[in-house]
Amino acid sequence: MHDSLTKLLWQLSEAGEPAVLFGRQHAAEDDAAFQRMLALGVLVHGDRLTGWKACHDCDCGADERDVRWRRDVPFAACPADNRRDEVLTRDDLATFTLSIATMVSETAAALGLGPPEELAPGLWRLGRLTDGRVLTAAPIRAGILLPGLVAALRAVDAEGPIVLIGPRLPEVRRAELARQGIHAVPAEEVVVPVGHHPPLGFDLARLPDGNAGRHRLVLTPATSTVRFDGREAVLRPRPFQLLRILARQHRRGVPLVSRHDLHQELFSPGTADTAVRGLVSELQGLLKKAFGADAVEGLIENRTGHGYLLTLLPLTVWINE
DSSP states (O other), rough: SSSSHHHHHHHHHTSSSSSEEESSSSSSGGHHHHHHHHHHSSSEEEOOEEEOOOOOOOOOOOSSEEEETOOOEEEEEEEESSGGGGEEOHHHHOOEEEOOHHHHHHHHHHHHHOEEEEEETEEEEEOTTSSSOOOEEEOOOHHHHHTTHHHHTTTOOSOOEEEESSSSHHHHHHHHHHHTTTTEEHHHBBBBOOOOOOOBBBBBBSOOOTTTTSSSSSEEETEEEEEETEEEEOHHHHHHHHHHHHHHHHHOOOOOOOOOHHHHHHTTTSSOOHHHHHHHHHHHHHHHHHHHHHTTSSSEEEEEETTTOOOTTTTTTEEOO
8 A cells, every 4th residue: 555645646657648546546545635636637537447357366368357337336257257256346447647747736836836847858847945945856757867857957047956856766876966966855755644735745844955965974884984074983893884784774765774674684693682772872982982972963863663774864975885
C-alpha cells in the first residue's frame, strides 16, 4: 500500500503520459484527497476495464479473463472453469488518467506560487520562495535526465539555489547538481502527509535550504580522516566505520540505520546487542574531543526503538571513496 495518494501520483508520472490510476490503487484514507484530485482535473475518469488478470494457477493459457456482468455485478470469467469466476466491484473496473501538467499547476497553487513555467518537456519552474530558493519540478523522468538540464534551469535563474523535485537520482548525480547550486530531492520525501490540506503541497521544512553541496562532513576512508566544518581529525577504525555507515545512508537519502543493521555490519553474530550502543557512545566522545561538544551536539540522533542517523541537511555529507 502506498503512503499517500500524492506519492502515488508522482510515481505514476515518472514514465510520462498516459499515466493510469486504477480504482482500488489508492488507500481508503486518501478518499477525500482522491475526490479533490477529480474536482481539480488532476485525475480524469477513463474507460472502464473490460479485462481482468488471469487466474494465478490456471493452465488455460489465457492472458486475461473477460469482464462480464450478472445483474449489475461484474465478474472476471474464467474461460476454463466457471467455478474460478471472480466477483468484482465497479471500483475495481474504474480507471483514471493523470494530467501531469495540471498536477504541477495545482502543486504550485498549493504552495502559494503563481502559474508554473514549462522550461523544457517534463521540466517546470514552480516559482520563488520568500527566502530566495527557486522551486522546480521534473515529475517525468525524461525531464530530470534532460541533457541540458542545468542550462535550462539557469536560463531563467542564473544565480542562487534551485530546488529540483522529481524522481530519485543516483547520489553521484545529486552531488554533481548540488555543486552547481541545484539541489535535487525525491518528491516522495517532501510531499505533505496524508490528511494535510492542500494534498498536493510540499513540506517546505524538508526541502534543502540552499546550503546543500557545501559539505559539512567529509570522510576519507583511506586515512580514517574526518573533516567537520573545516576542521580535521583521525578516528580509530571501528568508530570511523560506524560513522561511514551513517554517512553512506545519509548520502542515499535514507539516513536512519537500525541498530540491528549496524550490529550485523559491524560485529560478529555472537557479540552482545549492547555493543552498538557502546560504539555510538565511543564515536560521540571522539567527535566531541576532536571538534568540541557544542559543535557536534545532536549530530548523531538516537531514534529510540528505530536506530541512529546523522541530523545534517541533505547532501552536506561526502565520502572520498
